[in-house]
Amino acid sequence: LDEPELKLPHPYLTQRAFVLRPLRDIVPNLVISGAPVRDWCQSIGDQDVSPAAELANPWPLQMIACLDARRGIGYRGELLAHLPEDMKHFRALTEGNVVIMGRRTMxxxxGKEPLANRTNIVLSRTLSAAEGFAVCRSLPDLWRELGRLHIEEPQRSFWCIGGAELYAELLPYARELHLTRLKQSYEADAFFPAFPGFALCSSDDRGACAFEHYVAADRLLKMKI
Ligand SMILES: NC(=O)c1ccc[n+]([C@@H]2O[C@H](COP(=O)([O-])OP(=O)(O)OC[C@H]3O[C@@H](n4cnc5c(N)ncnc54)[C@H](OP(=O)(O)O)[C@@H]3O)[C@@H](O)[C@H]2O)c1
Structure with a gap:
């Protein structure tokens, strides 16, 4: 095709990341001018392109939270309980991955410090920057950042770690929930949302708490087919 507004193949096909990277995702072995697409991608260096927000694929988004018997998760900006076993569980699941949190949880x-050995993202409309955090100002901004991270290191998983506002906002995008259920009830002013679309897959009772794993029911159906 050779028209004033569009020429195909793109005249700078082997030099432009916005052409090469999507092509590599579809047909990495396609040979262009004597070399496969993936080699051309390596040769073009660090061009800053990322998928458009509507194309980013942040799945699977996971959630991790510690809930009391009434789904309470916090009081006056603090956690309800500090169980060493739960902290260990939290670290084991999230280390090496990406954690996403609201500004109040951050x-x-x-010390308002980022969590070690994790990529930390904070959602905020009021913060312009925070040392050690990527600041996202909206959900489309978050999808863009996750799309970029996914392309950079696809093996990393994305974890929403709270608080109440973020859990409620991101629940429709979550595919798995890792919930620590405290047997006791506490005074709470922040709550985990109801999660009717999720099915319990496993529960590990540890006395004072139980580690529960839920999967979105629509995903579970697909897994069974
Ligand atoms: N038990 C647990 O597992 C657990 C885990 C985490 C937190 N918590 C508890 O939960 C409580 C905090 O929860 P919370 O609901 O008050 O606050 P939060 O969800 O941590 O943060 C809310 C803030 O996030 C930002 N935000 C939310 N949606 C956004 C969007 N779409 N775009 C841009 N920014 C957005 C806003 O920040 P700006 O105001 O800056 O715009 C908002 O004020 C604390 O008590 C904490 O200890 C418990």
Missing amino acids: ESLP
């Missing part, structure tokens, strides 16, 4: 972290 401010509740010791």
Whole structure:
């Protein structure tokens, strides 16, 4: 095709990331001018392109939370309980991965420091920057950032770690929930949302708490087919 507004193949096909990277995702072995697409991608260096928000694929988004018997998760900006076993469980699942949190949860972290050995993302409309965090100002902004991270290192998983506002907002996009269920009830002013579309897959009772794993029912159906 050779028209004033569109020429195909693109005249700079072997030099432009916005042409090569989507092509590599579809047909990495396609040979162009004597070399496979994936080799051309390596030769073009660091061109800053990322999928458009509507094309980013942030799945599977996972959630991890610690809930009391009434789905309470926090009081006056703090957690309801600090169980060493739960902290260990949290670290084991999230280390090496990407954690996504709301601004108030970020401010509740010791020293407002990012969690070690994880890529930290904070959602905020008020913060312009935070040392050690990528700041996303909206959900489309978050999808763009996750799309970029996914392309960079597809093996990393994405974890929403709270708080109440973020859990409620991101639940429709979540595919798995890892919930620590405290047997006791506490005074709480922040709650995990109801999650009717999820099915319990496993439960590991540890006395004071139980580690539960839920999967979105529509995904479970697909897995069974
Ligand atoms: N038990 C658990 O597992 C657990 C886990 C995490 C947190 N918590 C508890 O939960 C409580 C905090 O929860 P919370 O609901 O008050 O706050 P939060 O969800 O941590 O943060 C809310 C803030 O996130 C930002 N935000 C939310 N949606 C956004 C969007 N679409 N775009 C841009 N920014 C967005 C806003 O920040 P700006 O105001 O800056 O715009 C908003 O004020 C604390 O008590 C904490 O200890 C418990």
